[in-house]
Amino acid sequence: MAAPALPARRTSRGRPRRLDRAALTGVLVREVVNFGSYWRASAFSSTVEPTIYLIAFGFGFGSLVSKVNGLDYVQFVGTGTVATAVLFSSVFPAMFGTFVKYTYQKTYDAILAAPVDTEELVTAEALWIAARAGVFGCVPMLVAMAFGLDPSWGMLLVPFIAFIAGFGWASFGILISAVMKSIDNFSYVTSTVITPLFLVAGTFFPISGLPQWARILANVNPLYHCVQLVRDAVFGLVWLDLWHLGFMIVFGLVAWRLAILRMEKRLIT
Amino acid sequence: MPDPSPAIRLRGVVKRYGDVTAVDHLDLTVPDGTCVGLLGPNGAGKSTTIRMLTAQAIADEGEIQVLGHTLPQDSKAARAEMGVVPQLDNLDVTLTVEQNLLVFSYLYRIPRAERKAAIERALDIANLRDRRGSRVDELSGGMRRRLLIARALVHQPRLVLLDEPTVGLDPQVRQELWALIDRLRTEGTSILMSTHYIEEAERLADTVVVVSNGQAVAVGRPSDLVAEHAGAEALEVYGPPARLREVEEVAQVRGWPTRRTGTSVTILRAEDLDGDAPEGERRVANLEDVFVLLTGEEVA
Numbered sequence: 001m002a003a004p005a006l007p008a009r010r011t012s013r014g015r016p017r018r019l020d021r022a023a024l025t026g027v028l029v030r031e032v033v034n035f036g037s038y039w040r041a042s043a044f045s046s047t048v049e050p051t052i053y054l055i056a057f058g059f060g061f062g063s064l065v066s067k068v069n070g071l072d073y074v075q076f077v078g079t080g081t082v083a084t085a086v087l088f089s090s091v092f093p094a095m096f097g098t099f100v101k102y103t104y105q106k107t108y109d110a111i112l113a114a115p116v117d118t119e120e121l122v123t124a125e126a127l128w129i130a131a132r133a134g135v136f137g138c139v140p141m142l143v144a145m146a147f148g149l150d151p152s153w154g155m156l157l158v159p160f161i162a163f164i165a166g167f168g169w170a171s172f173g174i175l176i177s178a179v180m181k182s183i184d185n186f187s188y189v190t191s192t193v194i195t196p197l198f199l200v201a202g203t204f205f206p207i208s209g210l211p212q213w214a215r216i217l218a219n220v221n222p223l224y225h226c227v228q229l230v231r232d233a234v235f236g237l238v239w240l241d242l243w244h245l246g247f248m249i250v251f252g253l254v255a256w257r258l259a260i261l262r263m264e265k266r267l268i269t
Numbered sequence: 270m271p272d273p274s275p276a277i278r279l280r281g282v283v284k285r286y287g288d289v290t291a292v293d294h295l296d297l298t299v300p301d302g303t304c305v306g307l308l309g310p311n312g313a314g315k316s317t318t319i320r321m322l323t324a325q326a327i328a329d330e331g332e333i334q335v336l337g338h339t340l341p342q343d344s345k346a347a348r349a350e351m352g353v354v355p356q357l358d359n360l361d362v363t364l365t366v367e368q369n370l371l372v373f374s375y376l377y378r379i380p381r382a383e384r385k386a387a388i389e390r391a392l393d394i395a396n397l398r399d400r401r402g403s404r405v406d407e408l409s410g411g412m413r414r415r416l417l418i419a420r421a422l423v424h425q426p427r428l429v430l431l432d433e434p435t436v437g438l439d440p441q442v443r444q445e446l447w448a449l450i451d452r453l454r455t456e457g458t459s460i461l462m463s464t465h466y467i468e469e470a471e472r473l474a475d476t477v478v479v480v481s482n483g484q485a486v487a488v489g490r491p492s493d494l495v496a497e498h499a500g501a502e503a504l505e506v507y508g509p510p511a512r513l514r515e516v517e518e519v520a521q522v523r524g525w526p527t528r529r530t531g532t533s534v535t536i537l538r539a540e541d542l543d544g545d546a547p548e549g550e551r552r553v554a555n556l557e558d559v560f561v562l563l564t565g566e567e568v569a
Binding site: 109 | 286320323324325326327345346348349353355357359361363364368371372373375376377378
């Protein structure tokens, strides 16, 4: 074995701060490099499923319903399923990916032994998933364009909306993975929380036709606000969209802080 | 100027998990530039101690200083200057050897201009230069271990924590890793190594700390510990179980210190025995005798 020269000692460069960029970069680089080995599967699952919903509902219901709220049904669903794509490409990777990384692969043990704190780890993971959601979220919209959705300048806002929503759902997913004792328990959350939220979000049908309790439920559903914001970005923004945006941001911030709190409890014993 | 403060200093450290006290008023010092072996049976608190040094476990009582930083509040600064080799392999298995090192060159904040050289140096340490493009899941167990160690050294840390570095590996691979660790020690890196292999501690550690039930029960150079606790020679008496019981009874009456191994009774301090000692094989006392005497447990 060739003996490398005696290493020069590295001196410390001041006391690291909270949420410092070097730590975030380190975690992000790990994710980006890993993405190279699984991006096909990830892109496939994150985009094909919403696209199937879009086509199934678009043609299925589209033959029964011609217009919803003044929009062609394909336009209505094409913009709505953007939020579905964001949800699927953020909450599930966050739940399962995080759990696998800290339970089975022990990846987080290695990262936290480096100069990275739980706060930075969770933040970087959520940012990374959000960035992916920002891209994957646009796929149903592009597919809908092939089926007659007209381009508009507002569509350029959609990746940013998808990013903000994706950050919230990623944080929510990390929170769930930190709280759950076993990966089997994830199905409780999927069935009782994610599926209802996914259905009562104004994606496939407007919530205005629902009973009042369901309308109230929809209004506290972050996904509903994402659907509305995307739709308005494409067809014309109104003042009410500030409320939708605000709701999504608050949801993201709360889920982010809670995810950090619970993850710290889980990782630091 | 050498740093006069020790690389690691623990004072009265206590760590409880519910009703279980994993670490119980542990004092531990790793002088700068030396290798300290934490020797103890499974469940003695070795891994918990190592986790506390990276603030992945927080002590309930006591003081911990690592490289002059007080834990847990300054642990991030301490972690930037040390490398950790975990007991469980947590390499990214779908990445190549080189990609694994690249990721850690970022996590350990190596400046861009030095990154390439750091990765090359780590590849040399792991002796994996010609496997740089191989995915980790294509490597042998020994290669993966070497990579795991090299990954912890990519930023040239002043201190390295090794948690059971050779557990579950075959003897050839183990010796290869010992050579690697020994070179690190020769180059002046401070090392804390937990192990339950006697030979590993005997060969590599300047100082051995024998831990049992979360406490340090003996501290010293391996040879001093043997001389102090087990004497110079041991007498191994073999025979069927009935014969072994008989020997133990005689030893108890005569006040000879003994320990049981699976197939024999070992009478320690055999150099003090008179002519009436039972028939057996004499051998030089070793650290395993000390270990069993102090912790009451057999080892691999």
